[in-house]
Structures are given as structure tokens and as C-alpha cells.
């Protein structure tokens with residue numbers, strides 16, 4: 375069943391491009407119009423068949439579109455939404471894919487003076503450490519969760535339209551309260567990215583770090599994969615979700631300090647108890663589960 379006659383994707387990168395590919399493969403949309411800052415990047419998106427045509431002006435991209443997806447970094451959301459706003463069609467539903475939700479809702483309120491009933495905040499819990507349209511693929515969202523965070527003003531019909539869009543892309547859609555979303559993602563996504571960046575950066579600043587990295591094996595590679603993610607994107611996420619992330623960072627600092635104290639005291643019991651509790655939790659809740 376068609377989700378949109380014309381889909382506008384503002385930000386044709388990993389997420390926006392993957393969604394466009396998925397909806398095209400599902401034959402769920404008519405024309406797909408892309409928008410971005412870089413004409414060469416946009417030309418590539420057209421050349422790859424990810425979008426049918428592309429515009430550098432958000433207003434030109436959304437003109438006549440009945441479904442609009444904001445897929446730019448969080449730091450660009452407000453400017454792009456403001457540029458698109460005057461050209462939004464009366465029947466357009468607008469959603470986003472931002473990794474934090476309160477900040478995007480604040481952006482919508484800043485642009486429109488209220489939270490539009492046709493704006494449905496969303497977040498696909500799926501991705502990779504890569505960026506750009508070349509990294510986009512149709513299967514990215516299959517069996518992964520998408521969290522929609524409607525607020526009191528949000529039109530239920532608009533929520534259902536966005537739900538159908540994600541389901542056409544193969545995702546499993548859930549709704550979540552805004553602050554809870556930002557707290558949960560601070561724990562499961564934003565903190566882990568901070569830790570991966572911090573570890574690699576700490577080692578990279580050591581004297582003789584070349585030798586250290588030479589002897590880094592699978593464990594280091596696994597743990598630090600996400601440190602290859604786009605720094606601007608994660609700069610934006612950390613500042614957009616500052617309060618929730620700070621709470622998790624302070625909690626983690628205290629837990630790490632307790633582990634350091636146990637090492638210093640030769641307190642093997644505390645180390646064993648911690649490691650056993652963590653292994654049991656990961657085996658029970660993370661291993662073997664489907665998507666994000």
C-alpha cells in the first residue's frame with residue numbers, strides 16, 4: 375500500500391538514503407526527492423538511483439511532497455526545517471530520524487511557534503559507523519526497532535502514516551515518551567559512543583601508540599567500531615542530549631571508580647561479581663536478539 379505519492383528526504387546520507395532505498399524496494403512511494411548541501415553528493419544519490427531528483431533548497435525539495443523525512447544531523451534540523459516550512463504542502467506529514475528527540479521537538483516548536491500536529495518525531499534504532507549515501511542500503515532497518523515519540527499535539531493519523539512508512543521498510547515500530555527515549559538512548563547508544571571515542575583517543579595520545587595499536591586485536595576492534603562514526607554527528611548528539619548523557623556519564627564514572635578501587639585493593643570478589651553480572655545481562659538481553 376503506497377505510503378506517499380512524493381517522499382522528500384532532507385539529508386540523503388546513511389539513514390535518509392537507506393530509507394529511500396527501502397521504500398523504493400517496497401514500492402511504497404512514488405517520486406523520491408532528495409535534499410542536501412553538497413551538489414556532488416546529491417548527483418551521486420541520483421546516479422545511484424537512491425532518489426529520483428535532488429535539490430539543494432529544502433523548500434524546493436518539499437514542494438508537493440506529502441511525506442517529508444528530516445535525516446540531517448541534529449545540529450542542522452532547525453535550519454533545514456525552517457527553510458522547508460514555507461513550502462510544506464497542506465497534507466504533508468513530517469517526521470525525522472534524529473538520535474535524540476527532545477531537541478528536535480524543541481526545533482519544531484521554535485520554527486512553528488507550536489508543535490505541529492502533523493510532525494511525528496521518530497528514531498530508527500539502526501545504523502552503522504559509516505556515513506553518506508554510498509553507505510546506504512535497503513536492508514538497514516529490517517527487524518530493527520523504530521521509536522516514535524508523539525506528543526499530546528500529534529495527530530494519531532500522522533503517527534499511523536509514519537508507522538506504515540517504517541513498516542514498509544521492514545522495521546518494528548514502537549512508541550515511547552520523549553524524555554524516556556532520550557534517557558534510554560543516552561544509556562544504550564550515546565554513552566557507548568563516548569566511551570569508544572574516549573578509549574581510542576586516550577591510547578592515540580600515548581607515547582608509542584603505534585605499537586599499542588599494532589597489538590590491538592578483535593576485542594579492541596569490536597569495542598571501538600563505533601569510534602569510526604562521524605564526529606560531527608556525535609558532537610551534535612552529545613550536546614542535544616546533554617542532560618541525559620551527563621547523568622549516565624557521572625554514573626559510569628562512579629562505577630568505574632569502584633572497579634578501580636577493587637583492583638587497587640585486590641578485591642577479586644567485587645571484580646568477579648561485576649563481570650559475572652555483566653556477562654549474565656548481556657547473554658540474557660543482547661546476544662541473539664534481532665535488530666536494534
Ligand SMILES: NC(=O)c1ccc[n+]([C@@H]2O[C@H](COP(=O)([O-])OP(=O)(O)OC[C@H]3O[C@@H](n4cnc5c(N)ncnc54)[C@H](O)[C@@H]3O)[C@@H](O)[C@H]2O)c1
Pocket residue numbers: 384385386387388389390409410411412415445446447448450453454471472473474497498499500501502503504505506507604607611
Ligand atoms: N548513523 C547512524 O547510525 C544513525 C542511526 C539512527 C539515527 N541517526 C540520525 O540520522 C541523522 C542522519 O545521520 P546519518 O548517519 O544519515 O548521517 P550522514 O552524514 O550519513 O547523512 C547526513 C546527510 O545530511 C546532509 N546534511 C548535513 N547538513 C545538512 C544541511 N545543513 N542541510 C542539508 N543537508 C545536510 C549531509 O550532506 C548528508 O547527506 C542524524 O540526525 C542521526 O542522529 C543516525
Ligand SMILES: O=C(O)C(=O)C[C@]1(C(=O)O)C=C[C@@H](O)C=C1
Pocket residue numbers: 472473498499500501502503562563564600603666
Ligand atoms: O550500529 C551502529 O554503528 C550505530 O551506532 C547505530 C546506533 C547505535 O547503536 O548506537 C547509533 C545511533 C543511533 O541513533 C542508533 C543506533
